Amino acid sequence: MSISPELLLRLEMQDLQDRYMAAIDEDRLEDWPKLFVEDCLYEIIPKENEDAGFPAPVMYCDSAGMLRDRVISLRNANIYAQPHYRHFTSGLTCRMEDGEVVMTSSYVVINTHTDGSSFVYQAGSYKDRVVKTAEGWRFKAKRVVYDTLRVQTLLAYPI
Amino acid sequence: MSISPELLLRLEMQDLQDRYMAAIDEDRLEDWPKLFVEDCLYEIIPKENEDAGFPAPVMYCDSAGMLRDRVISLRNANIYAQPHYRHFTSGLTCRMEDGEVVMTSSYVVINTHTDGSSFVYQAGSYKDRVVKTAEGWRFKAKRVVYDTLRVQTLLAYPI
Amino acid sequence: MSISPELLLRLEMQDLQDRYMAAIDEDRLEDWPKLFVEDCLYEIIPKENEDAGFPAPVMYCDSAGMLRDRVISLRNANIYAQPHYRHFTSGLTCRMEDGEVVMTSSYVVINTHTDGSSFVYQAGSYKDRVVKTAEGWRFKAKRVVYDTLRVQTLLAYPI
Numbered sequence: 001m002s003i004s005p006e007l008l009l010r011l012e013m014q015d016l017q018d019r020y021m022a023a024i025d026e027d028r029l030e031d032w033p034k035l036f037v038e039d040c041l042y043e044i045i046p047k048e049n050e051d052a053g054f055p056a057p058v059m060y061c062d063s064a065g066m067l068r069d070r071v072i073s074l075r076n077a078n079i080y081a082q083p084h085y086r087h088f089t090s091g092l093t094c095r096m097e098d099g100e101v102v103m104t105s106s107y108v109v110i111n112t113h114t115d116g117s118s119f120v121y122q123a124g125s126y127k128d129r130v131v132k133t134a135e136g137w138r139f140k141a142k143r144v145v146y147d148t149l150r151v152q153t154l155l156a157y158p159i
Numbered sequence: 160m161s162i163s164p165e166l167l168l169r170l171e172m173q174d175l176q177d178r179y180m181a182a183i184d185e186d187r188l189e190d191w192p193k194l195f196v197e198d199c200l201y202e203i204i205p206k207e208n209e210d211a212g213f214p215a216p217v218m219y220c221d222s223a224g225m226l227r228d229r230v231i232s233l234r235n236a237n238i239y240a241q242p243h244y245r246h247f248t249s250g251l252t253c254r255m256e257d258g259e260v261v262m263t264s265s266y267v268v269i270n271t272h273t274d275g276s277s278f279v280y281q282a283g284s285y286k287d288r289v290v291k292t293a294e295g296w297r298f299k300a301k302r303v304v305y306d307t308l309r310v311q312t313l314l315a316y317p318i
Numbered sequence: 319m320s321i322s323p324e325l326l327l328r329l330e331m332q333d334l335q336d337r338y339m340a341a342i343d344e345d346r347l348e349d350w351p352k353l354f355v356e357d358c359l360y361e362i363i364p365k366e367n368e369d370a371g372f373p374a375p376v377m378y379c380d381s382a383g384m385l386r387d388r389v390i391s392l393r394n395a396n397i398y399a400q401p402h403y404r405h406f407t408s409g410l411t412c413r414m415e416d417g418e419v420v421m422t423s424s425y426v427v428i429n430t431h432t433d434g435s436s437f438v439y440q441a442g443s444y445k446d447r448v449v450k451t452a453e454g455w456r457f458k459a460k461r462v463v464y465d466t467l468r469v470q471t472l473l474a475y476p477i
Contacts, residue, residue, distance in 0.1 A: 110426050120278055
């Protein structure tokens with residue numbers, strides 16, 4: 001049978017989200033910036049601020065170069081204990097708008113402490129803009145809006 | 160390549176579940192009843208009761224009108240602090256039976272407290288019946304069977 | 319529209335993972351060994367050991383017969399309280415290698431205690447090898463590499 005353009009787009013977006021999560025969770029951080037176009041936006045922002053229209057991101061990068069710098073510093077700095085993240089997404093919705101894909105999904109990150117216990121680290125939603133490039137779909141913007149205000153550790157690693 | 164009818168049905172069912180979860184998690188509660196046919200069943204029932212063949216649902220609605228009423232009362236009542244739910248599903252299985260889709264999946268709901276911490280609120284399984292309408296696939300029945308007997312807050316919001 | 323071979327393979331692998339999780343979570347343990355070829359590997363191993371190249375699995379089965387034996391003993395032994403597991407996966411990546419599918423995904427298992435509370439039981443990653451048989455895709459190897467070192471209960475049930 002043939003598949004509708006809408007379902008095919010969903011599949012391609014799910015594939016992109018899975019590549020994103022796998023890059024972080026399988027400790028291939030160097031692959032993370034490759035999923036963005038050069039002229040991109042990546043920010044992490046508390047839902048409280050987002051809802052109040054008061055943007056005060058706790059992390060803000062406006063180019064893939066800044067994402068690569070962040071990876072380099074995470075690899076070289078010893079001040080951060082490396083987390084063991086596992087990302088999960090759901091509720092993916094997407095639609096085309098001005099030649100870009102506008103995508104929303106819920107996420108939860110499970111972290112495993114150095115003491116060996118696993119717990120819910122952070123929940124929230126991804127608000128993404130995705131564009132088609134010669135290398136495939138890439139994030140033009142990824143806005144991470146988190147519900148969990150009581151974040152236990154420094155937000156140094158990508159969500 | 161072409162896709163088998165079974166895999167295409169899976170994709171369409173996953174899309175329906177995602178719309179369901181997104182409506183609740185993105186605070187578009189008014190879209191929630193629209194995913195059901197008018198003559199529908201929605202109930203939340205503890206697994207203990209389900210396994211014992213002793214149906215005593217903690218929430219029971221047998222029409223889309225009752226679902227709409229519930230949304231209106233949730234929007235207008237001030238007695239419930241609005242939760243920040245994030246739904247996740249997995250293990251989707253589905254098959255056709257008498258022209259309806261019989262679907263099962265596991266779910267977990269992560270909630271974020273007013274104190275800002277996120278935790279596992281409830282786990283269980285969805286037992287659904289889905290029918291094709293002129294507007295697309297709709298739930299004829301959604302039975303929410305929960306494992307988590309120690310539910311911390313009133314079950315006022317849809318799961 | 320037509321679907322690419324890569325996306326079709328993803329869908330088929332997701333379907334296999336969902337069948338796997340549903341067999342365990344819906345208490346159809348007898349269906350669990352049927353998802354493996356006879357000459358298979360199933361092991362559960364701490365990530366610490368995996369990373370150190372020091373394989374010391376806490377569970378090790380090298381045939382579907384051993385998996386069936388395990389199910390029989392779980393069904394007959396009264397020494398284990400049966401858990402209420404709910405499995406979730408994400409970040410699925412897969413590729414063909416020597417006629418087999420090499421697949422990786424993250425997982426989290428939510429468990430519900432006998433006291434009725436639900437919590438994160440274990441997180442980690444599945445490292446799978448999948449082959450095509452006359453009955454469909456089957457696991458040739460499933461290696462469960464867990465992050466969560468502080469596992470609260472005996473690892474008797476399959477993850």
